[in-house]
Amino acid sequence: MEQIQIIDAKHHVGETVKIGAWVANKRSSGKIAFLQLRDGTAYFQGIVVKNEVGEDMFQLAKNLHQETSIWIVGEIREDSRSKFGYEIGISSIEVVGESHEYPITPKEHGTDFLMDHRHLWLRSSRQHAIMQIRNEIIRATYEFFNNNGFTKVDPPILTGSAPEGTTDLFETNYFDQKAYLSQSGQLYMEAAAMAFGKVFSFGPTFRAEKSKTRRHLIEFWMIEPEMAFMHQEQSLEVQEQYVAFLVQNVLDNCDYALDVLERDKELLKKYTQLPFPRITYDDAVELLKKNGFDDVEWGDDFGSPHETFIANSFEQPVFILNYPKAIKPFYMKPHPTREDVVICADMIAPEGYGEIIGGSERATDYEFVLEQIRKQGLDENEYSWYLDLRKYGSVPHSGFGLGLERTVTWLSGIEHVREAIPFPRLLNRIYP
Numbered sequence: 001m002e003q004i005q006i007i008d009a010k011h012h013v014g015e016t017v018k019i020g021a022w023v024a025n026k027r028s029s030g031k032i033a034f035l036q037l038r039d040g041t042a043y044f045q046g047i048v049v050k051n052e053v054g055e056d057m058f059q060l061a062k063n064l065h066q067e068t069s070i071w072i073v074g075e076i077r078e079d080s081r082s083k084f085g086y087e088i089g090i091s092s093i094e095v096v097g098e099s100h101e102y103p104i105t106p107k108e109h110g111t112d113f114l115m116d117h118r119h120l121w122l123r124s125s126r127q128h129a130i131m132q133i134r135n136e137i138i139r140a141t142y143e144f145f146n147n148n149g150f151t152k153v154d155p156p157i158l159t160g161s162a163p164e165g166t167t168d169l170f171e172t173n174y175f176d177q178k179a180y181l182s183q184s185g186q187l188y189m190e191a192a193a194m195a196f197g198k199v200f201s202f203g204p205t206f207r208a209e210k211s212k213t214r215r216h217l218i219e220f221w222m223i224e225p226e227m228a229f230m231h232q233e234q235s236l237e238v239q240e241q242y243v244a245f246l247v248q249n250v251l252d253n254c255d256y257a258l259d260v261l262e263r264d265k266e267l268l269k270k271y272t273q274l275p276f277p278r279i280t281y282d283d284a285v286e287l288l289k290k291n292g293f294d295d296v297e298w299g300d301d302f303g304s305p306h307e308t309f310i311a312n313s314f315e316q317p318v319f320i321l322n323y324p325k326a327i328k329p330f331y332m333k334p335h336p337t338r339e340d341v342v343i344c345a346d347m348i349a350p351e352g353y354g355e356i357i358g359g360s361e362r363a364t365d366y367e368f369v370l371e372q373i374r375k376q377g378l379d380e381n382e383y384s385w386y387l388d389l390r391k392y393g394s395v396p397h398s399g400f401g402l403g404l405e406r407t408v409t410w411l412s413g414i415e416h417v418r419e420a421i422p423f424p425r426l427l428n429r430i431y432p
């Protein structure tokens with residue numbers, strides 16, 4: 001008898017199979033028990049009929065506790081009434097691991113309680129759906145960059161560099177030196193682009209953000225492409241094609257997960273339309289002022305109400321171009337005709353999900369980069385390797401970073417970024 005995963009049920013209709021599963025819930029009448037089961041791939045129903053399995057097996061089924069693990073044997077059947085579409089008519093059950101007083105019951109629980117039980121909460125159908133979407137975004141990311149001539153390069157996690165400013169660094173001891181956990185792999189990816197042309201990374205990044213918002217994690221995963229011989233305008237095209245590709249693949253491959261999350265698919269379809277709109281930072285400030293945001297002055301960074309208002313003025317993700325130099329990192333290319341802005345763009349997701357991409361063209365001039373490093377109070381000796389990139393065959397190059405969890409949150413249509421990563425690290429939480 002074949003052991004299968006229920007996700008493959010359509011290839012096994014009418015066959016008797018063996019499945020390892022957990023009991024999510026159950027109900028029974030005098031003669032039939034309905035087990036709500038999950039095997040890690042999907043949630044499905046198992047039906048136990050007293051007349052078919054006998055009194056002992058039926059009693060065993062009726063008395064199974066939530067999250068008991070079991071082997072089941074039975075026949076796969078189509079079931080047009082369920083969302084999943086298949087069920088199993090169970091002929092035998094064998095208990096593998098008992099479970100008593102499972103803390104997460106089908107009733108509502110508070111967020112703190114669920115976060116304390118994250119190791120178990122992950123088993124619920126909603127969390128399962130979100131993780132399926134996360135997995136699809138990761139899969140589609142590799143597909144997109146592999147298909148477009150990029151090489152994956154892994155930057156270090158322990159580093160001496162601080163590309164995104166020194167305020168939120170995690171410092172650690174590196175024998176008799178100090179080191180930081182990576183905020184961004186970008187500087188290394190610039191070196192990699194000079195070696196391999198078009199590169200991308202995918203890895204964890206760390207920021208000791210003191211802000212407690214629904215968009216910030218302390219540890220989050222970033223995808224960072226970097227492209228040699230490429231100006232910002234071409235980079236924006238790569239960015240919009242990449243994001244549209246992610247949305248399309250989530251639509252194509254996560255239909256069931258989107259249903260579980262009750263995500264509006266018609267809305268998602270709009271986000272596959274290219275190009276995405278572009279406005280400058282200057283125009284964004286104007287737009288906000290005209291609409292009653294009296295608190296915004298040219299030169300300020302946008303807060304989340306501002307980003308949400310700008311996003312709501314468009315139907316797709318929107319690029320905000322050319323921010324003030326003073327609020328952006330040292331490596332960005334200066335504007336050719338204006339002193340006060342740099343060649344950069346943030347991509348703002350629709351529906352109030354905020355910035356999902358930060359990117360820019362990179363400064364290529366040795367003297368200019370050195371001056372910026374000094375101005376930011378960084379130790380130029382620690383950046384001499386980075387400056388080398390401007391000494392030996394410096395070329396125009398551009399890149400960007402997409403925040404995985406922000407993207408998962410947006411495409412899943414969920415409230416808070418903490419549910420977009422298996423084990424979130426938050427300001428007050430490093431457990432479980």
Ligand code: 4AD
Nearest residue numbers: 184186216217220224356357358359399400401403
């Ligand atoms: O805009 P950021 O800071 O850009 C960089 O780090 C560049 N070095 C990337 C590059 O050009 N290679 O971060 C990039 C993205 C943001 O747009 C956001 O989606 C995400 O990373 N992000 C966070 N996500 C969750 N929690 C946080 N604390 C985040 N900080 C940034």
Ligand code: MG
Nearest residue numbers: 346355357358
């Ligand atoms: Mg940013």
